[in-house]
Amino acid sequence: MASDMREFVLDDAARPGRAVPDALAGSAAWANGGPARVRRRIWLDTFDWRLYRAGLTLEQAGSRDRAELVLTGRDGAILAAELLAAGRPPRWPSLVSQLPAGPVRELLEPVAGVRALCPVVRATSQVTELRALNDDAKTVARLAVDRMSVTFPARALLPARLTLTPVRGYSGITDRIGAAMTSAPGIAIAPGTALDAALAASGRRAGQPAGKGTSVQLSPSMPAAAGLRTVLTALLDELEANVPGTIRDIDTEFLHDLRIAVRRTRSVIKLCGRALPAGLATEFRPEFRWLGDLTTPARDLDVYLLAFGRMTAGLVAASPADLSPFHDYLAHSRTLQYRRLAAGLRSARFARLTAGWRAALEGVRPPGKRPTVAQLAAARIGAANRRVLRAGQQITAASPPESLHQLRKGCKELRYLVEMFGSIYDPAERWQAVRELKALQDCLGAFQDAEVQGSEIRGFAGQLLATRGVPATTLLAMGEIAVGLAVAQREARREFDGRFADFASHASQARLAGLTRVAAA
Amino acid sequence: MKVFATYNIKGGVGKTAAAVNLGYLAARDGYRVLLWDLDPQGAASYLLRIKPRVKGGGRALIHGTKPIHAAIKGTDFDGLDLLPADFTYRNLDLLLDSAKQPARRLAALLAPLAGEYDAVFLDCPPSISLLSESVLHAAALLLVPLIPTTLSVRTLEQLTEFVGTFNGHRPDVLAFFSMIDRRKRLHTQIAAELPGQRPEFAATVIPALSVIEQMSVQRAPVSAFAPRSLAARQYGQLWGEARQRAGLTG
Structure with missing residues (x-):
C-alpha cells in the first residue's frame, strides 16, 4: 500500500x-x-x-x-x-x-x-x-x-x-x-x-549512534597522543551511554556494548599506553580491570540464556522440558548478578573512575608532533602481529586450551588496533587486510566458547545438585549439551591449523604490512 | 474476505438501505469494506454521494479490460469504499452471457480484492437473472429482506430451493423482515411467529420508519446521522446477527 x-x-x-x-x-x-x-x-x-x-x-x-x-x-x-x-x-x-x-x-x-x-x-x-x-x-x-x-x-x-x-x-x-x-x-x-x-x-537527530569508539575520525599526521585522546574519549562516551540501560536491564546489548568499550579501553592503555602521559596507564589500568571483571559474570549468564533456545533445539535424546530447572537456575543467577553489577555501576568507585578518567583525558597534551598517529599505528599493529605469529607457531596438537585462549586475546588486540586506527586507511584495503584474521578469530572464538561453556556447565551441574535437588533427567540433558560443546570444540580445533596457515601466509601478511606502511609513509 | 449480498426478486423491500447501513456498520467495526452497487438505478451510490458512473461501464468490468480496483471510490466514512453503479449495468445479463462461466464471473472478479477487503456487500437489482445467479454463487451470506406477507415468504422458499440445487458452494441465507408496518395486523403476526419457526430468519426486524426514508435526504447511513434512533439500533442488531452467521472474526 x-x-x-x-x-x-x-x-x-x-x-x-x-x-x-x-x-x-x-x-x-x-x-x-x-x-x-x-x-x-x-x-x-x-x-x-x-x-x-x-x-x-x-x-x-x-x-x-x-x-x-x-x-x-x-x-x-x-x-x-x-x-x-x-x-x-x-x-x-x-x-x-x-x-x-x-x-x-x-x-x-x-x-x-x-x-x-x-x-x-x-x-x-x-x-x-x-x-x-x-x-x-x-x-x-x-x-x-x-x-x-x-x-x-x-x-x-x-x-x-x-x-x-x-x-x-x-x-x-x-x-x-x-x-x-x-x-x-x-x-x-x-x-x-x-x-x-x-x-x-528537541535538539536531536534520528540515527545518531551512541558514539562507537571505532567510528572516530583520525588523521595520519596528527600527534599520536591527540589521536589516542580522541579514541579513548569516544570509548568513554560509549561506556557511559550504556550504563543507564545496563542498570535498568533494558536489554542485553547495553552490557555487551559497555563491555566492548571497557575491553577496547584496556587494549589501548595496554598497547599504546606509552604514548600517553607518564603514570596515566599505570593509574587507570587496574581500575578498568576491576570494571571488566565486575561485568563478566552477568554477561556470561546472558550468553548462556541467549543461546538456550539453540542448545535445547539441538537435543537428541533429552526433551527441552528436562532443562527447565537449569533455565530457572540460570535466570535466577542472572538476576543476582545483575543486581551486583548495578550496585557496582552505582558505586562511588565507578563514579571516581569515569570522572577521573575523563579529567585525565582532557588533560592530555601531545608533547610534540611525533610520533604521529600513522607511525604509532604501524609500530603497534606490527608488534601485535608479530606476537600473534609467534604464539600461533608455537601451538601444537598437544598445546593446552589456555594457549589457544592467549592466542585469541592477541588476535583481538591486533584486530582492535586495525579498527581503532581504521579511519586513516582505505576501507577496502583494511577489509582485505583483516580477512584471514577474522576467519582465524571465528575459529578461536568457537573453540574458546565451547571450552568455557563446557567448563561452566559442569560447574552449574555441581551447584544444582548441591543446592536444588535437581532431577536426574535435567543432569542427563545437561550432559548432552556438554557432549555437543565438546564436539564443537574438537571441530574448531581441527580447523585451526588451516586458518592459522592462511593468516600467516605471505599474501595475508603482505596485505597487513602494506596497509600500515602506506599510511605511515 | 466474506461476501454478503442483499437480494430479493422484488423491489422496494429495503435491500439498498440494508446494504448501506450494514456496510457502514461493518466498516465502523474496523473491517475494510467494499460495497458494490450493482443496481443501474444507483440508489446506494446516490446515498453515499458518489456519481453512478464507471469508466468503460459494465462491459469493461465484466470483460476485465478495466481492473476492478481502478473503479473503486472512497466514501465519506473510514473503511467503507464503493464500486459505483453505472447505467450500463442494465445490460449485465447480456455481458455475463458472453463471458466464460457466467455464473462464477462475479466471484472471479472479486477474488483479487481478497487482500484489500475483509467484507464485500453486493447490492443487487430486483430480478431473477444470470446476474442474480452469479451473485448467489459469489456470496457467503445472502441477506434477504422480506415484507411480512404470505407471498414474500413463498418467494423465500423458492430462493432457498434454488440455492439448494447448487453444486459445491451454496450461500447461507439470512432472511429478515423489513418495512414492518405496526398498524398492519398481518405484518406483526407473521414477523412475530416466523423467526422462531424457521432457522434462516434473523431475530431482528427492521420496522418501516421515517428516519430510514430520511437517508435519501441526508445521503448517509442511518447510524451516521441518527445513531441513537430505533432504526440505527435495529440495523446494529441485524449486523451482529449477519456477522455471526457469516463467521466474520477479528
Whole structure:
C-alpha cells in the first residue's frame, strides 16, 4: 500500500488558526471535520536506531483508552498496524517478543533482534480535520492540522503540520489542492517526517549512534597522543551511554556494548599506553580491570540464556522440558548478578573512575608532533602481529586450551588496533587486510566458547545438585549439551591449523604490512 | 474476505438501505469494506454521494479490460469504499452471457480484492437473472429482506430451493423482515411467529420508519446521522446477527 499523503508545515506557528483557511479558500469548498482530537504519540526505536537505519518508523498513537502501534516504511506507507488491548498499552522499554503477536511483531523481530524498543520521542498532538467537498458535498480529500508539543527528550512546540490525504478515486482534486498549498504563502512542503521534526525541535537527530569508539575520525599526521585522546574519549562516551540501560536491564546489548568499550579501553592503555602521559596507564589500568571483571559474570549468564533456545533445539535424546530447572537456575543467577553489577555501576568507585578518567583525558597534551598517529599505528599493529605469529607457531596438537585462549586475546588486540586506527586507511584495503584474521578469530572464538561453556556447565551441574535437588533427567540433558560443546570444540580445533596457515601466509601478511606502511609513509 | 449480498426478486423491500447501513456498520467495526452497487438505478451510490458512473461501464468490468480496483471510490466514512453503479449495468445479463462461466464471473472478479477487503456487500437489482445467479454463487451470506406477507415468504422458499440445487458452494441465507408496518395486523403476526419457526430468519426486524426514508435526504447511513434512533439500533442488531452467521472474526 503506497502512501498518497502529502505533508506540509505552516511557517507561521503563531497563527495557525487563520493561516490554513486563508491559504486554501480558493482550492475547494471546505467543511469542518468534527471536534479536535488529542493524540498521545510515542515513537519507538532501539537504542542504536536499528529501525531507523532499516527505513522503518514505529509509532504508538491514540487516546488514553484506545491506542495502536503503526509501523511505516521509508515512503510513509503503512506496513502493519496493531490495535493495543484497551487500558493495557505496553510498558516501554519493551522487547519485541513481548508485543502482541501479529504482523507488527513479525516485521520487527528480525530488525530489532535482542534489542528493546525504547521511546525516542513523546508528544501530544491536537488534531483538527478539514474536509474538501465536491458539488455533491461529498468528501474528496482530508486535511489534518496537527499542532504537536513534544515532551521528551526535551520540551518543544512544533509549527503546525498539515497532512493532505486523498479519498480513493479523487486524486485529481487532491493534486489541485496540493499544488495550491505548495504555492500558498506561509505553507511549505514538510522537509522530513513528523519524527524528524520532533527530534530536531528537541535538539536531536534520528540515527545518531551512541558514539562507537571505532567510528572516530583520525588523521595520519596528527600527534599520536591527540589521536589516542580522541579514541579513548569516544570509548568513554560509549561506556557511559550504556550504563543507564545496563542498570535498568533494558536489554542485553547495553552490557555487551559497555563491555566492548571497557575491553577496547584496556587494549589501548595496554598497547599504546606509552604514548600517553607518564603514570596515566599505570593509574587507570587496574581500575578498568576491576570494571571488566565486575561485568563478566552477568554477561556470561546472558550468553548462556541467549543461546538456550539453540542448545535445547539441538537435543537428541533429552526433551527441552528436562532443562527447565537449569533455565530457572540460570535466570535466577542472572538476576543476582545483575543486581551486583548495578550496585557496582552505582558505586562511588565507578563514579571516581569515569570522572577521573575523563579529567585525565582532557588533560592530555601531545608533547610534540611525533610520533604521529600513522607511525604509532604501524609500530603497534606490527608488534601485535608479530606476537600473534609467534604464539600461533608455537601451538601444537598437544598445546593446552589456555594457549589457544592467549592466542585469541592477541588476535583481538591486533584486530582492535586495525579498527581503532581504521579511519586513516582505505576501507577496502583494511577489509582485505583483516580477512584471514577474522576467519582465524571465528575459529578461536568457537573453540574458546565451547571450552568455557563446557567448563561452566559442569560447574552449574555441581551447584544444582548441591543446592536444588535437581532431577536426574535435567543432569542427563545437561550432559548432552556438554557432549555437543565438546564436539564443537574438537571441530574448531581441527580447523585451526588451516586458518592459522592462511593468516600467516605471505599474501595475508603482505596485505597487513602494506596497509600500515602506506599510511605511515 | 466474506461476501454478503442483499437480494430479493422484488423491489422496494429495503435491500439498498440494508446494504448501506450494514456496510457502514461493518466498516465502523474496523473491517475494510467494499460495497458494490450493482443496481443501474444507483440508489446506494446516490446515498453515499458518489456519481453512478464507471469508466468503460459494465462491459469493461465484466470483460476485465478495466481492473476492478481502478473503479473503486472512497466514501465519506473510514473503511467503507464503493464500486459505483453505472447505467450500463442494465445490460449485465447480456455481458455475463458472453463471458466464460457466467455464473462464477462475479466471484472471479472479486477474488483479487481478497487482500484489500475483509467484507464485500453486493447490492443487487430486483430480478431473477444470470446476474442474480452469479451473485448467489459469489456470496457467503445472502441477506434477504422480506415484507411480512404470505407471498414474500413463498418467494423465500423458492430462493432457498434454488440455492439448494447448487453444486459445491451454496450461500447461507439470512432472511429478515423489513418495512414492518405496526398498524398492519398481518405484518406483526407473521414477523412475530416466523423467526422462531424457521432457522434462516434473523431475530431482528427492521420496522418501516421515517428516519430510514430520511437517508435519501441526508445521503448517509442511518447510524451516521441518527445513531441513537430505533432504526440505527435495529440495523446494529441485524449486523451482529449477519456477522455471526457469516463467521466474520477479528
